[in-house]
Amino acid sequence: MSDGDGNGFDPKSASYLDSIEVIEVQRGPNPGGVGGAYRAFGETLRGLKTTMARLIEGPLTIEYPEEKTPVYPRFRGRHKLHKFEDSGLEKCVGCSLCAAACPADCIRVVAAENIPGDRVSAGERYAAVYEINLSRCIFCGYCEIACPFDAITMGHDYEMADYDRGDLIFTKEMLLAEPIERTPLKSEGE
Amino acid sequence: MSAKEVTIVVDGREVSAVEGEMLHDAARKGDVEIPVFCYEPKLGEPVGACRMCLVEIEGIPKLQTSCSTPVRDGMVVHTRTEQVKHAQNAVVEFLLVNHPLDCPVCDKGGECPLQDITMGWGPGKSRVIDEKRHFQKPIELSPLVAIDRERCILCYRCVRFSQEVSEDSQLQLLDRGDRTFVGTFDDRPYVAPFHGNITDICPVGALTSYTYRFRARPWDIEQAGSVCTLCPSQCNVSFTVRDEKVKRVITRDNHDVDDGWLCDRGRYGFEMFEAEERIAGPRLKGGAEVEWDEAIAAAAAGLRAAGGEVAAIVGDASNEEGYLVGRLLREGLGSNDVDSRQSRGFSRAAVVRLAQPDLTIKVREIDDADVILVAGTDPLHSSPILDLRVRKAIRRNGARLVVATERPTALDGGAEAIARYAPGGATHFLSELAAAVGGAENVASPLAESLRGAEKVVVIWGERIAREGDGAATALLDLADACGVAGAEGAGLLEVPDVTNARGLREAGCLPDAGPGLGAELAGGRSTEQIRAGLISGEIKSLLLFGADPLRDFPDTPAWEEALTAADHIVCFSMHENATTAKADVVFPLETHAEKDGTVTHPDGRLQRVRPSASRPGIVQSNIVILSLLAETLDLSTGIDSQPTAFAALTEAVPFYSSITEEKIGGQGIRWQETEAASTIPTPDGGALSSEPTTSATGEGLALGTYRDLWAGPITELNPPLQFLTPQQRLEISPADAARLDLKQGDVVRVGQNGSSVEAHVLIKERMSEGTVFLAEGVQGGNANALLNGGPVWVEIQKLSGVDA
Ligand code: SF4
Numbered sequence: 001m002s003d004g005d006g007n008g009f010d011p012k013s014a015s016y017l018d019s020i021e022v023i024e025v026q027r028g029p030n031p032g033g034v035g036g037a038y039r040a041f042g043e044t045l046r047g048l049k050t051t052m053a054r055l056i057e058g059p060l061t062i063e064y065p066e067e068k069t070p071v072y073p074r075f076r077g078r079h080k081l082h083k084f085e086d087s088g089l090e091k092c093v094g095c096s097l098c099a100a101a102c103p104a105d106c107i108r109v110v111a112a113e114n115i116p117g118d119r120v121s122a123g124e125r126y127a128a129v130y131e132i133n134l135s136r137c138i139f140c141g142y143c144e145i146a147c148p149f150d151a152i153t154m155g156h157d158y159e160m161a162d163y164d165r166g167d168l169i170f171t172k173e174m175l176l177a178e179p180i181e182r183t184p185l186k187s188e189g190e
Numbered sequence: 191m192s193a194k195e196v197t198i199v200v201d202g203r204e205v206s207a208v209e210g211e212m213l214h215d216a217a218r219k220g221d222v223e224i225p226v227f228c229y230e231p232k233l234g235e236p237v238g239a240c241r242m243c244l245v246e247i248e249g250i251p252k253l254q255t256s257c258s259t260p261v262r263d264g265m266v267v268h269t270r271t272e273q274v275k276h277a278q279n280a281v282v283e284f285l286l287v288n289h290p291l292d293c294p295v296c297d298k299g300g301e302c303p304l305q306d307i308t309m310g311w312g313p314g315k316s317r318v319i320d321e322k323r324h325f326q327k328p329i330e331l332s333p334l335v336a337i338d339r340e341r342c343i344l345c346y347r348c349v350r351f352s353q354e355v356s357e358d359s360q361l362q363l364l365d366r367g368d369r370t371f372v373g374t375f376d377d378r379p380y381v382a383p384f385h386g387n388i389t390d391i392c393p394v395g396a397l398t399s400y401t402y403r404f405r406a407r408p409w410d411i412e413q414a415g416s417v418c419t420l421c422p423s424q425c426n427v428s429f430t431v432r433d434e435k436v437k438r439v440i441t442r443d444n445h446d447v448d449d450g451w452l453c454d455r456g457r458y459g460f461e462m463f464e465a466e467e468r469i470a471g472p473r474l475k476g477g478a479e480v481e482w483d484e485a486i487a488a489a490a491a492g493l494r495a496a497g498g499e500v501a502a503i504v505g506d507a508s509n510e511e512g513y514l515v516g517r518l519l520r521e522g523l524g525s526n527d528v529d530s531r532q533s534r535g536f537s538r539a540a541v542v543r544l545a546q547p548d549l550t551i552k553v554r555e556i557d558d559a560d561v562i563l564v565a566g567t568d569p570l571h572s573s574p575i576l577d578l579r580v581r582k583a584i585r586r587n588g589a590r591l592v593v594a595t596e597r598p599t600a601l602d603g604g605a606e607a608i609a610r611y612a613p614g615g616a617t618h619f620l621s622e623l624a625a626a627v628g629g630a631e632n633v634a635s636p637l638a639e640s641l642r643g644a645e646k647v648v649v650i651w652g653e654r655i656a657r658e659g660d661g662a663a664t665a666l667l668d669l670a671d672a673c674g675v676a677g678a679e680g681a682g683l684l685e686v687p688d689v690t691n692a693r694g695l696r697e698a699g700c701l702p703d704a705g706p707g708l709g710a711e712l713a714g715g716r717s718t719e720q721i722r723a724g725l726i727s728g729e730i731k732s733l734l735l736f737g738a739d740p741l742r743d744f745p746d747t748p749a750w751e752e753a754l755t756a757a758d759h760i761v762c763f764s765m766h767e768n769a770t771t772a773k774a775d776v777v778f779p780l781e782t783h784a785e786k787d788g789t790v791t792h793p794d795g796r797l798q799r800v801r802p803s804a805s806r807p808g809i810v811q812s813n814i815v816i817l818s819l820l821a822e823t824l825d826l827s828t829g830i831d832s833q834p835t836a837f838a839a840l841t842e843a844v845p846f847y848s849s850i851t852e853e854k855i856g857g858q859g860i861r862w863q864e865t866e867a868a869s870t871i872p873t874p875d876g877g878a879l880s881s882e883p884t885t886s887a888t889g890e891g892l893a894l895g896t897y898r899d900l901w902a903g904p905i906t907e908l909n910p911p912l913q914f915l916t917p918q919q920r921l922e923i924s925p926a927d928a929a930r931l932d933l934k935q936g937d938v939v940r941v942g943q944n945g946s947s948v949e950a951h952v953l954i955k956e957r958m959s960e961g962t963v964f965l966a967e968g969v970q971g972g973n974a975n976a977l978l979n980g981g982p983v984w985v986e987i988q989k990l991s992g993v994d995a
């Protein structure tokens with residue numbers, strides 16, 4: 001296997017065996033004695049120095065859940081579906097493009113046709129069923145990017161824990177409802 | 191005729207093609223894709239309307255349309271040069287000038303050639319800032335198809351379909367310039383039996399089905415290939431399935447079967463799978479739903495109690511189901527009374543003769559026929575896709591058509607000669623025709639002239655003529671002889687049966703006088719008519735009906751009513767509730783062709799596989815499993831417990847199916863005549879077929895003929911989108927008879943015979959022979975089967991109310 005490029009080597013070759021040097025491994029001192037005492041106290045004190053130095057800076061931890069870390073404006077939390085402000089019609093037309101884009105396959109859209117006079121959305125079709133299974137969602141935001149009507153956007157809420165997996169399937173009504181904004185936004189420059 | 195091989199160079203690749211082939215198809219063989227919109231070989235000659243397929247051919251200065259340029263030897267073609275790209279960009283840009291690009295709300299989105307081609311060959315940017323043309327958003331083209339004219343790219347495909355394939359000529363391009371749109375004369379709804387195909391071929395979302403509108407996107411669905419068993423054509427379909435339910439039926443091209451088209455029956459007849467009348471689990475009399483074991487025990491007890499005096503009639507069933515029912519009766523219950531026909535049929539001897547491989551034609555061979563004789567059937571009603579096939583042969587290959595039927599057919603318009611015989615007179619007419627082809631002068635001479643001397647004669651005959659007994663088979667065979675079809679290349683017979691899998695059931699053993707494989711003659715079996723008589727006289731006590739509804743579909747309803755009432759015990763397998771299930775003691779649910787796993791045999795001998803595509807409702811089980819459980823309860827161990835075991839048993843029992851495997855059936859099916867085992871079909875014994883003299887009796891009044899309407903039955907009653915097509919009972923009468931009886935179009939009359947009568951609206955029809963009237967079978971309210979009694983029938987007509995003149 002030893003070829004001319006100098007990288008390969010054959011562990012069985014004579015030249016290799018000749019080149020081996022036996023090196024003695026250095027070990028630490030045995031436990032106990034002066035050395036042991038130094039290691040126990042000296043090193044601890046060295047660590048404590050860092051602790052003491054930070055102590056005067058005051059606490060950095062946040063008292064969650066009483067207090068919340070503000071998130072960036074583009075933070076990808078729980079989704080929101082939107083309506084047009086003027087007409088009140090749903091922006092979503094049930095095109096299923098979000099479902100196609102979703103890598104976790106957690107969006108389910110069943111579309112239906114709008115009845116003139118009783119419109120749900122502005123287009124010909126609307127989403128009769130719109131569900132996101134948030135227990136599967138990886139919050140990648142692809143759905144938001146795929147949507148041709150900005151009907152779905154990622155919100156800021158990340159507090160979605162629940163006792164039942166079934167409750168994590170968010171329906172259209174839940175996604176359309178104004179979510180309780182529990183998460184503060186980071187302010188400019190923060 | 192083997193076409194010459196030529197070699198062309200496409201984008202630097204050598205491709206061998208067949209001379210005369212279109213460049214686009216040849217390029218595809220070399221894996222070079224050329225985008226097309228208007229080109230669709232199914233529609234016939236290319237028209238070159240869209241210019242999407244332009245390519246550069248060395249030696250020709252201008253770009254050429256590859257869809258309509260035949261290849262020549264040594265042609266050098268470029269599909270990716272700057273010039274071609276420029277042209278493609280320009281075409282896409284032009285198409286999009288007026289295209290609304292509303293993909294998110296468009297039903298075609300995700301499976302749209304315009305999307306694909308724009309992404310693949312378009313410029314990617316629009317320079318148009320002007321307003322696009324506007325039309326009212328989707329309007330009804332028909333009650334089943336919506337048209338969004340803004341999206342139309344004027345490729346002509348739908349118009350060509352209407353003009354040149356289904357030949358209903360209803361679709362037209364109206365108006366001029368960028369106002370051009372597809373429509374019908376006077377905005378009338380486009381109602382025609384094949385019109386759903388335009389939604390398949392439209393390359394954009396201009397034509398969409400109301401039944402599928404917004405139901406799903408391509409990524410929400412699965413396509414499941416199966417076979418439509420709503421009629422004997424057995425078209426290849428693909429079910430679009432979402433959440434395990436059928437949402438749409440589209441074609442799965444098979445040129446040997448359907449030529450890539452579907453009729454509207456097959457395309458829109460799927461909502462009945464979930465109709466309220468669907469039977470979703472076993473029931474006892476009165477409708478009590480029970481568990482499977484209880485129902486099977488009840489059925490077995492009833493069948494056993496009859497002590498061998500049991501009969502079975504099989505209707506809509508797969509080969510395996512038919513085979514199992516046959517065994518159940520013969521081996522489990524010791525009775526030979528099994529039949530699969532609605533009325534009188536041919537004897538085993540006649541069936542064997544007609545089943546000989548050299549007599550049967552392949553459907554594809556109709557395309558190249560010289561003369562087509564349609565005898566005793568109207569393909570449009572009985573096997574719709576054949577109607578398109580015959581039209582294609584006439585239009586594209588110049589085939590000549592002759593029609594010999596009782597009733598005017600949809601094909602009459604294209605026929606060179608037409609003969610009308612009296613109802614029940616097929617035997618007589620066909621033997622006259624055979625003699626006339628041989629040179630005799632008689633009533634059939636005008637038709638014979640067309641047939642005489644022709645090489646490739648195709649005879650499409652209706653199973654209905656078998657109601658006249660074996661004499662009809664003799665006449666048919668004589669005619670085949672006279673035309674020299676036996677063994678002749680491209681000539682032969684093709685049957686149009688009454689039920690979808692008639693051929694398969696006969697070959698699987700559902701005949702009174704022959705077991706599986708049409709083997710040796712069995713004695714003592716009763717046919718359908720004899721079973722009815724046996725039930726009435728009490729000789730038969732128990733009846734097993736599998737997918738058959740005698741009270742709607744079989745002639746002589748009053749007698750069937752009596753027979754079913756007289757039966758001690760009836761076990762009925764049925765898909766939906768109907769008058770027959772109401773009389774049954776045990777009702778088992780049947781699977782639909784979207785749920786079933788099994789094989790069926792096309793009238794031309796092609797075995798095809800029906801594959802399970804959707805979930806079964808309720809507690810419906812595989813029919814194979816239920817039948818074998820029933821057999822087990824009757825102490826018959828069949829060794830069958832699933833479709834594969836049933837198929838294995840079937841191919842073992844039917845010698846000429848023996849070299850067929852599920853792999854060989856594959857997606858397109860295989861004709862048993864083309865397998866090694868074909869020679870094991872029993873050979874006909876030399877003797878003449880017994881034939882009773884054909885009744886030339888005459889009667890008082892008008893002779894009654896009946897026909898099965900394409901839209902009669904559950905298909906329209908249980909499919910809400912098709913309900914508008916539900917046929918009304920109409921009395922078809924010739925103008926002369928109408929004048930004599932003082933009847934006007936639309937008058938309500940009572941048509942009576944021997945105490946039974948039905949009400950009908952008068953329809954005066956040209957091309958009818960005088961002295962004959964027609965009524966439809968199977969329609970709700972006034973089913974003509976009530977008037978039939980197995981022989982010729984003459985009716986009295988009584989006017990009930992007239993339309994005001
Ligand atoms: S954020 Fe990503 S994973 Fe979640 S629903 Fe949207 S596309 Fe799917």
Ligand code: SF4
Nearest residue numbers: 092093095096098147
């Ligand atoms: S949210 Fe947007 S992408 Fe998803 S179905 Fe609605 S419109 Fe289409």
Ligand code: SF4
Nearest residue numbers: 342343345346348392
């Ligand atoms: S409706 Fe569709 S098939 Fe018909 S011309 Fe327009 S684009 Fe072509």
Ligand code: SF4
Nearest residue numbers: 418421424425453456
């Ligand atoms: S022609 Fe017959 S087999 Fe074909 S789609 Fe129509 S009903 Fe089904």
Ligand code: FES
Nearest residue numbers: 228238240241257
């Ligand atoms: S595909 Fe060739 S012109 Fe349309």
